[in-house]
Amino acid sequence: MPSYSMHSGECALMDKKEYQKRARQVEPPRPIARNAFWAFLVGGTICLVGQIVQAVLLSTGFTEETVKAPTAIIMVFLGALFTAVGLYDRLTPLGGMGASLPITGFANAVVAPAIEFKNEGAVMGTGARIFQIAGPVIAYGLFAAFVIGILRYALRGVWS
Amino acid sequence: MSVTEVALEGRGHLAFANPPLLAAWATVAGKKETQGPLGRHFDRIVRDETMGEKTFERAERKLFTSAVELVLSLSGRHASDVDLIFAGDLLDQIVTANFAARDIGIPLVGVYGACSTSSESLLLAAMSVASGTARRAIAATASHHMSAERQYRYPIELGVQRLPTSQWTATGAAAFLVEDAREARSQKAPAQGDGPTLRIVSATVGRVQDYGIKDPNNMGAAMAPAAADTILRHLQGSGHAVEDFDLILTGDLGRVGHPLLELLLAEERIHPKERLRDAGILLYAPDQAVDAGGSGAACSALVCGAMALPRLRRGEMRRMLLVATGSLHSPRTYQQGESIPTIAHAVEVEAVR
Amino acid sequence: MTFLLAFLVGGALCLIAQVIMDLTRLTPAHILVGGVVAGVILGGLGIYEPFAKFAGAGATIPLPGFGYSMVAGILKEIPKDGWVSVFSGAFKATGAGIKAALIFGVLAAFFVRARA
Numbered sequence: 001m002p003s004y005s006m007h008s009g010e011c012a013l014m015d016k017k018e019y020q021k022r023a024r025q026v027e028p029p030r031p032i033a034r035n036a037f038w039a040f041l042v043g044g045t046i047c048l049v050g051q052i053v054q055a056v057l058l059s060t061g062f063t064e065e066t067v068k069a070p071t072a073i074i075m076v077f078l079g080a081l082f083t084a085v086g087l088y089d090r091l092t093p094l095g096g097m098g099a100s101l102p103i104t105g106f107a108n109a110v111v112a113p114a115i116e117f118k119n120e121g122a123v124m125g126t127g128a129r130i131f132q133i134a135g136p137v138i139a140y141g142l143f144a145a146f147v148i149g150i151l152r153y154a155l156r157g158v159w160s
Numbered sequence: 161m162s163v164t165e166v167a168l169e170g171r172g173h174l175a176f177a178n179p180p181l182l183a184a185w186a187t188v189a190g191k192k193e194t195q196g197p198l199g200r201h202f203d204r205i206v207r208d209e210t211m212g213e214k215t216f217e218r219a220e221r222k223l224f225t226s227a228v229e230l231v232l233s234l235s236g237r238h239a240s241d242v243d244l245i246f247a248g249d250l251l252d253q254i255v256t257a258n259f260a261a262r263d264i265g266i267p268l269v270g271v272y273g274a275c276s277t278s279s280e281s282l283l284l285a286a287m288s289v290a291s292g293t294a295r296r297a298i299a300a301t302a303s304h305h306m307s308a309e310r311q312y313r314y315p316i317e318l319g320v321q322r323l324p325t326s327q328w329t330a331t332g333a334a335a336f337l338v339e340d341a342r343e344a345r346s347q348k349a350p351a352q353g354d355g356p357t358l359r360i361v362s363a364t365v366g367r368v369q370d371y372g373i374k375d376p377n378n379m380g381a382a383m384a385p386a387a388a389d390t391i392l393r394h395l396q397g398s399g400h401a402v403e404d405f406d407l408i409l410t411g412d413l414g415r416v417g418h419p420l421l422e423l424l425l426a427e428e429r430i431h432p433k434e435r436l437r438d439a440g441i442l443l444y445a446p447d448q449a450v451d452a453g454g455s456g457a458a459c460s461a462l463v464c465g466a467m468a469l470p471r472l473r474r475g476e477m478r479r480m481l482l483v484a485t486g487s488l489h490s491p492r493t494y495q496q497g498e499s500i501p502t503i504a505h506a507v508e509v510e511a512v513r
Numbered sequence: 514m515t516f517l518l519a520f521l522v523g524g525a526l527c528l529i530a531q532v533i534m535d536l537t538r539l540t541p542a543h544i545l546v547g548g549v550v551a552g553v554i555l556g557g558l559g560i561y562e563p564f565a566k567f568a569g570a571g572a573t574i575p576l577p578g579f580g581y582s583m584v585a586g587i588l589k590e591i592p593k594d595g596w597v598s599v600f601s602g603a604f605k606a607t608g609a610g611i612k613a614a615l616i617f618g619v620l621a622a623f624f625v626r627a628r629a
Contacts, residue, residue: 011371013385013424019371023381026419028324028452030535035321039531040524043575047523050570051516068573068582072610075574080617083317084625092319097530099319100541101548101575102523107614109318109545114618115625116315119215126622130615133318136542137576138611141549142603145583148557149599153591210628306627316627320541375538 035096042095046102050075072103079107084115109133166291172365173397179359180289182509183339184237186230187465188223190305190331193454196444201466202332203230209306209331217255220304220333223458224249224260227333228300235337242266242337243294246281250274250303250329250457251311257300266298275383275412276366276486277301278334278461279505285338286360286507295343302333303456312376312491325378327414327455330443334461355473356511364394366503368488374499376489380417380440380452383485386502387413388424390483394506395430402432406477409468410504411460411484412440414453439463439484460484472511479510515569522571530575545576552580557588582606 011019054071062070079102082088088108092099099105113132117125131138152159166174189202190209199205204226211219224247232239245264248271249256261268273280281299288294306316308329314320338360369389373382387410395402402408413421418438425432439460440453464482471477485504494500534544555561561581565572572578586606590598604611 011369011385013388014371014427016372019385019420019424020373022423023371023373023378023384023416023420026423027378027381027416030324032532032535035531035535036528040528043527044520044524044571047571047574048516048520050523050574051519054570055515069609071570071573072607073613076610076613077617080614080621084621086317086628089317089319093321095319095527096321097534097541097544098524098527100545101527101530103574103576103579103610105545106576106579106610107617110614110618111621112315112318114622115317116310116627118622118626122622126619130618132315133542133545134614136546137549137579140546141553141580141583144550144553144580145557145587145603146599148553148584149587149591149602152557152588153596153599156591214626216627310627 038094039096039098042091042098043102044098046098046104049078050102075103076107079104080111083108083111106134106137109137166287171393172367173393174283174287174363174365175398176286176290176361178290178341179361180286181339181341181344182336182358182360182469183344184231184235184337185465185469186227186234186335187462188227188230188333189462189466192305192448193330193332193443193462196448198443198463198466201470202462203234206331209304216304216306216310217251220249220251220256220302220307221260223304223331223333224256224300224302225263227302227335228260228264228298231298231335231337237296237337239265242296242298244269244285244288244297245300246271246284246288246297247300248272248277248281248457249301250308256302273484273503273505274486274488275455275457275459276484276503276505277457278411278464279482279484279507282336282338282360282482282507283363283365283505285336286363289338289340290360292340295340297338298335299338300333300335301457301461303329303331303458305329305331305456308456322451323377324451325375325380325416326451327379327412327440327453328444328450329456330454330459330462332458332462334458334465336465356475356513358469358472358509358511360507361510362394362398362508364390364397364506366390366505367393368501368503370499370501372499374494374497376487376494376500378416379455379487379500380412380414381420382487382500383502383504384413384417384420385424386504387417387421387483387485390504390506391425391481392428392430394481394508398508402430402435405432405435405479405481407468407471407480408432408436409460409464409480409482410436410438411463411482412453412455413438413485414440414455416452442467469509472509475511477511479508482507482509518567519569519571522568523574526571526575526577548576549580552577553584556581556584579607579610
């Protein structure tokens, strides 16, 4: 029996950095090519659906200017519906960012915690957690838009 | 009883002068677990993972209660025959064990060791019986995939891509009945049959280890050093060579942590070879989409109760070491950028004719 | 042609986000925040608008398009509302999508329970 250090010195088995290096070596690599392929396919398909929705709306009298909001509403509705019937959480493990990045993924990020935290109550559960994932996107999106907006306001006349 | 009944020999190694018996055990497994390689060997199978309850927390509690009731009925004991129950789970404030104990009625010692709770509670039950404090004690634990996901990771309806290092929290529960040998002789448990008697001869309490792994999606890598530390100290404390064991069952290092443990042991010139198995790898088949393997407090308990202990009882093995490992982080410590402290507790079980 | 462009460009944006996530090991939440901020910056620089005209839904459906809408809403209102539009414009442009998500979320929570 080799004498293993009984002393409570930190990391007696192996140097910490060395261990972390070894841990990275045994880690199975992420299937980057496969993930990229499915992200492309799923994401592309969702955007294609968006384009079709937009085309249908344009044919019913909406203009290029007014079509954006109803398109967004319908796509959000589809994302919410697929989440509610339990299909969106099966799509994302395959599609990854292809399912998360489109606006349907944004809807999924709002609806999922809304359903999930129902058991914790309508106010402190659903209400309080509804922006758990979408909140950061809105907060930093709006903040970035604020900063850009200030700059463009200051530069009005120079650049508009 | 004198305190020498349980001797603390060196750092954290417990030798039991009167080894208590592991008299009975019961496993309750969820659907995915039942579809795995050990599917036929669980005592009870749960097809509806909500257990007919409104919340997954309540479902987990029901799994827990069901395992405790089952171990009592398998052993022919009543709750009033049991002096103490050592139990815990993964949820905040160990609500599964604490709430279930309202109805079980056995005095409760709540335990938290994350996924190491299975061997930690077994170790404590053995210690209490070996010291003469209790005649009989139950060790029990449970975990539920859904309740763990929503506490540690993301809402269930939110699709999130799993990573190759991710582990799958097992749905299930297990309970182990530890008895004083003298009590057991006077009142033999029916489930015991004619097979060998299982004794808990010694145990090693874990030391918290932290090798700076920060990724909660790679708990196997974080926990391997804790398992290595405990195994090495157990070998040193018990005086056994690694060859004396038919099985060293770790839980739940998975496919990433297991080779790291082999590597750390090899550095100390310990080569357990095929004796060293991991519950996280054994519970599910590779095609069950669990990535690096199983985890959760129930994982090692289920594999121990469905595979390891029955083999001891059938006389196919003589000595095993259960080394359940736990990641001691919380979602908050991870978000604050802290690394993951881990622990492993070892319990040595031997079969005697 | 517009349909093919929407598919190819939308797919490409998602592919880029996926590859960034796999290489940097950032969480999906970080990538989504990065995506919307990237859209805001490209919108502010005036790059996203011609891109959206070119790719249609392929540019507006992914989250960077959401960011672009925020900044476009502000820029559109500056001549009329002045500095107030910096505060009001972004929500005006994206309000329909956000409000729809909230309404459907509350509705879904009313009818649906989390399942195994």
